[in-house]
Amino acid sequence: MPPPPALLVCLLLLAVPRPGEAAATPTRPLLFSLRARQVPAGALPRPASKLRFHHNVSLTVSLAVGTPPQNVTMVLDTGSELSWLLCAPGGGGRGASSFRPRASRTFASVPCGSPQCRSRDLPSPPACDGASRQCRVSLSYADGSSSDGALATEVFTVGQGPPLRAAFGCMATAFDTSPDGVVTAGLLGMNRGALSFVSQASTRRFSYCISDRDDAGVLLLGHSDLPFLPLxxxxxxxxxxxxxxxxxxxxxxxxxxxxxxxxxxxxxxxxxxxxxxxxxxxxxxxxxxxxxxxxxxxxxxxxxxxxxxxxxxxxxxxxxxxxxxxxxxxxxxxxxxxxxxxxxxxxxxxxxxxxxxxxxxxxxxxxxxxxxxxxxxxxxxxxxxxxxxxxxxxxxxxxxxxxxxxxxxxxxxxxxxxxxxxxxxxxxxxx
Structure with missing residues (x-):
């Protein structure tokens, strides 16, 4: 039997602009506010999760992806490598829960011969689609769920930093949309693998404070000395x-x-x-x-x-x-x-x-x-x-x-x- 419905908590990260910052090699850290929000049971879909207990609570970050930019909400996960987005099959879809690659001028598929397609950091190495010669990725998790799609590159914008081109999975199958507006379109991989967002953005230090209630928390991307913290x-x-x-x-x-x-x-x-x-x-x-x-x-x-x-x-x-x-x-x-x-x-x-x-x-x-x-x-x-x-x-x-x-x-x-x-x-x- 599936586990009983649980209180859903979504931590939403809202960018606080800092003029002159760079996403790839920031000279100043990118500073975000982190807010805790309680969501009624059933408001969020069950994502393709790497563990069966990862179905009812998510940390989410809002980013702009593509040209012109599309706003997406992604689960922030320090335990995963490859970032992925649920991609709309056509491009005419308007749901906030998916990315529309055909509506972006900067979207590009990763060919089979690319070094990114030969990554060995992923649990399941990418494969080559013989017909299209495009690189394919499949992510399988312990609860039996999975996400499948194509490896691609796209422009990601964090805060007011310059755009960063990064590889991600453009997934054809993932999880359903939410009727309550708190929707995740994918996952932002933050581990130490070569294809993680951390590695591709050359972020050598990041930190956060997660609130236990509806108080402001913090996400900090980049280096910053914090003398008031006895780390x-x-x-x-x-x-x-x-x-x-x-x-x-x-x-x-x-x-x-x-x-x-x-x-x-x-x-x-x-x-x-x-x-x-x-x-x-x-x-x-x-x-x-x-x-x-x-x-x-x-x-x-x-x-x-x-x-x-x-x-x-x-x-x-x-x-x-x-x-x-x-x-x-x-x-x-x-x-x-x-x-x-x-x-x-x-x-x-x-x-x-x-x-x-x-x-x-x-x-x-x-x-x-x-x-x-x-x-x-x-x-x-x-x-x-x-x-x-x-x-x-x-x-x-x-x-x-x-x-x-x-x-x-x-x-x-x-x-x-x-x-x-x-x-x-x-x-x-x-x-």
Missing amino acids: NYTPLYQPSLPLPYFDRVAYSVQLLGIRVGGKPLPIPASVLAPDHTGAGQTMVDSGTQFTFLLGDAYSALKSEFLKQTKPVLPALNDPSFAFQEAFDTCFRVPQGRAPPARLPAVTLLFNGAEMTVAGDRLLYKVPGERRGGDGVWCLTFGNSDVVPITAYVIGHHHQMNVWVEYDLERGRVGLAPIRCDVASERLGLML
Whole structure:
């Protein structure tokens, strides 16, 4: 059965112009405001997602694509490489949910002989269409969904920077349009692969702060010193040799341990590190909602969290129930009430940095699920083994009110807890 409908949250990025900036090699960072918006259940389509739990929450960025420019809304995903747009088959379509290549003077298909068509960074390498001699791409995901189309190049405009020509997937099949106007036309790949938007735009540093409510957050593309942020850095992890199950273009860090309420979990270091095949890496991913742990680590977290919350929070005790199939550490809370404010924080320990999940980021109310007069709330850590994926994934729900910086120049990720509205004010955004 599909997971129950969930509250849909869409974070909309609105460009704040900065005169004289360049998209490809900016001399000044591109600064955006990031707003949180709640959308009624069912308002967004289910996208072709790389994981089955990536269906109900998206971070979206609005860009202008083509000549004359067409405004599109794309999911911002640090866990994917190739950007793609749902392309209208003809060019006469007017829906905001698709890009019209025939209406653009700067659209160009990528031929089979192009170096871009020989990319090996993608999970499935591009293929050549023998009849048209055009490069074709197919993206398949763990939930069984897929997107198929042609590799192309087009002009992308971010803010008021000069246009940037970049390769992307012009997809013939993807997901349906939304009747509520909050529509995504595709995905903006932001990982470290050669065909990602980050790489093609020569962006060596970007960062964001995701708000937990309708306050202003921030997206920053490019280099900028932020003296008011006490960033702690953890190095990006890369094995010395290629491994079959290690995603080498992901933002991977080293997970060293987990604490619950200040108590270290008895998890062997070997469980938290990639094995000889590369399975078990830890990825920071804006395209995933919650955080996922491999089975042994998840079991340890579940046991300790249930133990520490037993006096104040009754467990659901329903072995047949799991929210979105992977979240089975659930509790009963009287309808109309919130869970207790004082719950044991969960801290993820990295090499040089840590991330603490506390307060209302620990539990998520399952929409429409009741037990008598109680609502059902689940811990926002899921079991990777039942998705299934062979990695630890840190989703954007646990990145809320944390400044997250991706520094490719020095090969590191920076973390600093801060309220997003405070960060916006310090950066001088008028919101």
